[in-house]
Amino acid sequence: MGNPALTTTEVGQLAERVLNAVGEVIVGKRDSLELVLAGILAGGHILLEDLPGLGKTLTARTFAQALGVEFRRIQFTPDLLPADVTGSLLYDQRSHDFTFRRGPVFTNLLLADEINRTPPKTQAALLEAMQEKQVSVEGTTYELTAPFHVLATANPIEYEGTYPLPEAQLDRFLLRVSFGYPEADEELDVLRRRMARKREEAEIPAVVDAPTLLAMQQALEDVVVEESIGRYIVQLVAATRNEGRVLVGASPRGSLALMLLARAKAALAGRDFVVPEDVKDVAVPALAHRITLRPEVWLQRVEPGDVVREAIAPVPVPASGALPSYQTP
Structure with missing residues (x-):
């Protein structure tokens, strides 16, 4: 029995309900939460890079509750082995045979907490599962059940005892999201909600379930990207390659990420076509982690996001994009 087909209008309405539910717990970060949900709807994995205590872990758990999917968490440490992520073979004395014990990667939404604290071999095991959707x-190959999404957290200021992800592995994440510090009123609201709750954990009811999430993701395939928008996406990515402060610009995977995320943003708005604003809204989160700055620029502590923002600013925005001029076959 297949999943029920959804229109983009219905996807937008469901997404609004999901965001409202998550917003009951995560205060005042609507734009960042929309980016996380866009990444999930686009079928990708998300890197949450921010300082400690800004709600990265809580965001992942709350989204899993609102989406009605299975959730697991791995705390990455220097002594974590690949088998601790993927699973391992155990000897069964009764059957005198080996049986496979599934690791925590066999879930719908996996929180990879502090992914940069574990050695490259264990990072690679997770990233292989992310890319191939199998272990x-x-x-012997074991398929991962859809939906499967990884929300990985990383602390950008700690370098002691960490193993930074190489650029080729960062490229596997559809986008990178940061939350930043809350405003004073928002932080006060966090305190008020904690006192009203009278307990530490915040729980919200499921808005959708796994089959509905898959149907929402499938509906994005009907979102049209007009040719001028496609050219605009390619020009934005090319601009990162021609920026003087950039050693290595975004790859064609960056163009694909921009298109997928722009379609998700359009669906969040209930539209079945992409407009230039959808692309601009996701350009920095989709491209900033895909560029390598020149060493002298990196030493000046220039933010890749700022470089991307300045690189794409001069790119002319297509005049069309109000309505698609053609329907994809």
Whole structure:
């Protein structure tokens, strides 16, 4: 039995309800929460890079509750082994055979907490599962059940005892999101809600379930990207390659990420076509982690996001984009 087909209008309405539910727990970060949901709807994985205590772990858990999907968390540490992520073979004395014990990666929404604290071999095991949607153990392949999304957290200021993700592995994340410090009123609201709750954990009811989430993701395939918008996306990515402060610009995977996220933003707004604003809204989160700055620029502590923002600013915005001029076959 297949999932029920949804229109983009219905996707927008469901997404609004999901965001409102998550907003009951995560205070005042609507734009960042929209980006996280856009990444999930686009079928990708998200890197939450921010300072400690700004709600990264809580965001992942709350989204899992609102989306009605299974949630697991791995705390990455220097001694974590690949088998601790993917699973391992155990000897069964009764059957005199080996049985596969599934690791925490077998879930719908996985929180990879502090992914930069574990050695490259364990990082690679998770990133392989992210890319291939499967796990290989001793020559046997085990498929991961859809939906499968990884929300990985990283602390951008700690370098002691960490293993930064190489650029090629960062490229596997559809986008990178930061929350930043809350405003004073928002922080006060956090305190008020904690006192009103009278307990530490915040729980919200599920708005959708796994089959509905898959149907929402499938509906994005009907969102039209007009040719001028496609050219605009390619020009934005090319601008990161021609920026003087950039050693390596975004790859074609960056163009694909921009298109997928722009379609998700359009669906969040209930539209079945992409406008230039959808692309601009996701350009920095989709591209900033895909560029490599020149060493002298990096030493000046220039933010990649600022470089991307300045690089794409001169790119002319297409005049069309109000309505699609063609329908994809």
